[in-house]
Amino acid sequence: MKPHTRKTYVSETVAGLKPSGIRRFFDLASSLDDVVSLGVGEPDFVTSWSIREASILSLEQGYTSYTANAGLFELRQEIAAYLRRKFHVEYRPEAEILVTVGASQAIDLALRAIVNPGDEVIVVEPGFVAYEPLVVLAGGTPVAVHASGADGFQLAPARIEQAITERTKAVIICSPNNPTGTVLRPSELDALARLAERHDFLVIADEIYAELTYEGEYTSMAAVPGMRERTILISGFSKGFAMTGWRLGFAAAPQDILQAMLKIHQYAMMCAPTMAQYGALEALRNGEHEVEHMRNSYRRRRNYFVAALNEIGLPCHLPGGAFYAFPSIRHTGLTSEQFAERLLLEEKVAVVPGNVFGASGEGYIRCSYASSLEQLQEAIKRMKRFLARL
Numbered sequence: 001m002k003p004h005t006r007k008t009y010v011s012e013t014v015a016g017l018k019p020s021g022i023r024r025f026f027d028l029a030s031s032l033d034d035v036v037s038l039g040v041g042e043p044d045f046v047t048s049w050s051i052r053e054a055s056i057l058s059l060e061q062g063y064t065s066y067t068a069n070a071g072l073f074e075l076r077q078e079i080a081a082y083l084r085r086k087f088h089v090e091y092r093p094e095a096e097i098l099v100t101v102g103a104s105q106a107i108d109l110a111l112r113a114i115v116n117p118g119d120e121v122i123v124v125e126p127g128f129v130a131y132e133p134l135v136v137l138a139g140g141t142p143v144a145v146h147a148s149g150a151d152g153f154q155l156a157p158a159r160i161e162q163a164i165t166e167r168t169k170a171v172i173i174c175s176p177n178n179p180t181g182t183v184l185r186p187s188e189l190d191a192l193a194r195l196a197e198r199h200d201f202l203v204i205a206d207e208i209y210a211e212l213t214y215e216g217e218y219t220s221m222a223a224v225p226g227m228r229e230r231t232i233l234i235s236g237f238s239k240g241f242a243m244t245g246w247r248l249g250f251a252a253a254p255q256d257i258l259q260a261m262l263k264i265h266q267y268a269m270m271c272a273p274t275m276a277q278y279g280a281l282e283a284l285r286n287g288e289h290e291v292e293h294m295r296n297s298y299r300r301r302r303n304y305f306v307a308a309l310n311e312i313g314l315p316c317h318l319p320g321g322a323f324y325a326f327p328s329i330r331h332t333g334l335t336s337e338q339f340a341e342r343l344l345l346e347e348k349v350a351v352v353p354g355n356v357f358g359a360s361g362e363g364y365i366r367c368s369y370a371s372s373l374e375q376l377q378e379a380i381k382r383m384k385r386f387l388a389r390l
């Protein structure tokens with residue numbers, strides 16, 4: 001049979017998923033020359049040499065087999081020590097830590113391990129584009145709760161409370177947030193914790209950007225009193241350690257939940273890549289200084305870029321973390337998509353329209369400042385010219 005005459009075999013669930021709105025802009029941007037891209041969500045640093053060298057050495061030594069399903073025990077021990085040192089939370093490496101293929105897989109496993117058909121999972125928007133599709137793929141129903149720009153995109157526990165039903169299994173939060181850069185205040189985390197206790201649900205805390213926090217001490221959801229038993233902590237090496245291509249993340253959770261995640265992982269993945277795990281071991285043992293250097297560099301670029309956005313007339317709150325600025329474009333009268341498309345075609349600056357991160361992102365654009373200062377200055381020059389013409 002010719003391929004086009006056969007029926008479609010794609011599942012209704014998958015057919016029903018929206019394509020990622022970010023992809024479309026990447027495709028358009030890559031078809032143009034001389035584009036200043038503020039579109040990508042990844043560090044502009046190459047992974048530090050000592051991490052690369054440790055991974056190369058592991059290959060030279062012939063460590064090319066599978067590791068334990070949960071990951072190298074040494075690495076889980078280092079992750080436990082790191083979580084204790086940085087966030088003051090205690091996890092047992094033998095039963096409560098799982099090394100995954102990026103934070104992405106950890107989020108997927110967390111959802112698949114806890115969701116029964118029809119369970120609701122509250123997703124705070126604007127938020128990372130993968131959460132809703134992953135809830136759907138796990139058989140759950142995503143329920144969007146909207147954070148407001150007027151409040152710097154804090155959590156608004158009162159709005160979360162309104163969305164809670166008998167079927168609420170979990171709430172996914174992300175701090176620092178992609179796309180808003182917002183770091184959730186401890187008072188908001190406390191309020192969410194009280195809701196979780198009262199209504200008996202879990203929190204999936206995506207803390208992948210925790211290393212990239214620019215003011216004060218970072219508070220992990222798992223460190224909030226009473227929350228260790230109700231939190232699935234998600235993190236990884238992609239952002240803080242500039243290791244996106246290594247595909248290495250981890251989850252920490254109470255034993256019953258972590259073991260359920262491990263059950264899926266051992267069938268679906270076996271283990272995370274071995275050479276990447278050796279690199280991660282070096283990252284945790286000796287990477288602190290390098291992370292500090294990158295954090296300071298992002299902070300400098302944030303300070304310049306956010307001030308410049310406000311100066312050219314794109315109001316933007318000062319994001320406490322990650323490497324995204326999320327200015328409002330509402331006053332231009334354009335939708336986020338129109339703004340982003342025209343900015344790309346007319347001035348060759350690629351940004352991501354805010355609405356791809358959920359309906360409350362409409363009226364905003366996401367600009368990644370993980371770009372050189374020269375590129376950021378050039379982007380500001382072009383955006384200023386674009387705004388003057390509108």
Ligand code: PMP
Binds near residue numbers: 237238249
């Ligand atoms: N969570 C958030 C909020 C992210 O922005 C990203 C990467 N864009 C991920 C998770 C996935 O990270 P990883 O590379 O570790 O899979």
